[in-house]
């Protein structure tokens with residue numbers, strides 16, 4: 449196999465989702481030579497299909513104290529929030545046990561504080577980079593509305609109090625206030641909580657692509673190739689591609705839901721599960737636009753105005769990453785979305801993706817425990833589009849030998865490996 453680059457590159461970043469693109473740009477900004485590799489165009493997988501929310505308030509992962517009480521509702525496999533595959537559950541009892549153990553009350557604060565730091569740093573970078581990348585028109589500072597059909601003021605107030613404890617602002621809304629905020633939706637919601645510090649974008653895939661172009665313009669190289677393996681050599685790494693290999697001093701693994709596969713041959717058994725999710729887009733009624741993403745609290749789906757149409761995203765499907773698709777969960781919520789916002793025919797096919805999740809719902813950001821020059825940046829679960837920039841920037845700082853801009857101790861890969 450030809451050695452395409454006799455000279456070593458400083459950093460090779462594997463995976464051009466939002467995390468990898470961010471790591472590549474941030475290392476390049478620090479003056480290193482960087483190659484970013486993906487088998488697809490940047491931002492074509494999970495970082496394409498998400499709901500595009502840059503969420504200030506997503507500091508409480510799904511495995512929180514309330515989860516245990518909800519489990520009986522989920523057992524029947526009919527709830528829109530969670531579908532699970534029995535075979536998958538039987539094959540992964542350890543992951544499930546650890547995920548549930550992290551729901552304990554004692555686990556709330558340390559994880560919320562860690563995620564608050566990561567999210568804050570990331571939102572700052574997104575707001576700076578999106579302008580620098582020439583994609584400033586894609587960001588909307590209109591917040592994110594969580595809304596309840598029932599008169600569940602108590603739930604909205606509890607959410608608000610929990611956010612306030614961590615300094616995150618929100619506004620409680622009644623039916624009239626929701627109508628004033630979103631005059632074009634039907635009046636199905638009784639109570640709402642507007643996350644005022646949250647932003648959203650009209651195309652997460654195109655924002656990721658814009659960041660990749662910004663990386664190229666800064667002198668970085670984007671290469672399209674299938675990555676087959678990585679191996680340590682005398683003073684760095686060999687990255688083996690389907691069509692050649694690259695030598696590098698540092699390798700950043702940012703392969704999202706595929707990250708664990710590549711690390712297995714090196715002896716790392718990463719407990720990474722995939723919380724799959726679906727979306728479908730629909731032709732909007734141009735005369736009655738939606739202004740911000742809406743999260744239907746009771747039915748666990750989201751509606752987001754995107755460049756191509758109204759994107760409806762589903763809840764969680766716990767199964768193997770590559771198992772055949774099942775559209776039941778999405779099919780169940782599309783009529784509910786139609787009861788809120790007017791939209792027409794589908795635009796394109798159903799999309800399926802996988803949120804990469806570790807048992808504590810915190811990403812791995814930092815050095816590989818047993819290999820120098822190998823860095824982990826994955827596991828960003830439901831908030832990877834939000835947290836990609838700071839995840840990448842933290843790894844870049846570590847490679848450069850400086851301190852990240854936020855406390856990364858909770859994200860150390862050592863906690864599981």
Ligand SMILES: Cc1cc2nc3c(=O)[nH]c(=O)nc-3n(C[C@H](O)[C@H](O)[C@H](O)COP(=O)(O)OP(=O)(O)OC[C@H]3O[C@@H](n4cnc5c(N)ncnc54)[C@H](O)[C@@H]3O)c2cc1C
Nearest residue numbers: 463465466467487495498499501675704725831832833834
């Ligand atoms: C339905 C849904 C809704 C979501 N909504 C939101 C939201 O509103 N806000 C938010 O912050 N987050 C959201 N998320 C989560 C977010 O999308 C992910 O956490 C994030 O995109 C993960 O980014 P990544 O860069 O780690 O992975 P990816 O974007 O998946 O990137 C990994 C890359 O690795 C490449 N790759 C993998 N294996 C190989 C190989 N062998 N060779 C070459 N290339 C390879 C892939 O092609 C891919 O481009 C949502 C997720 C889902 C599924």
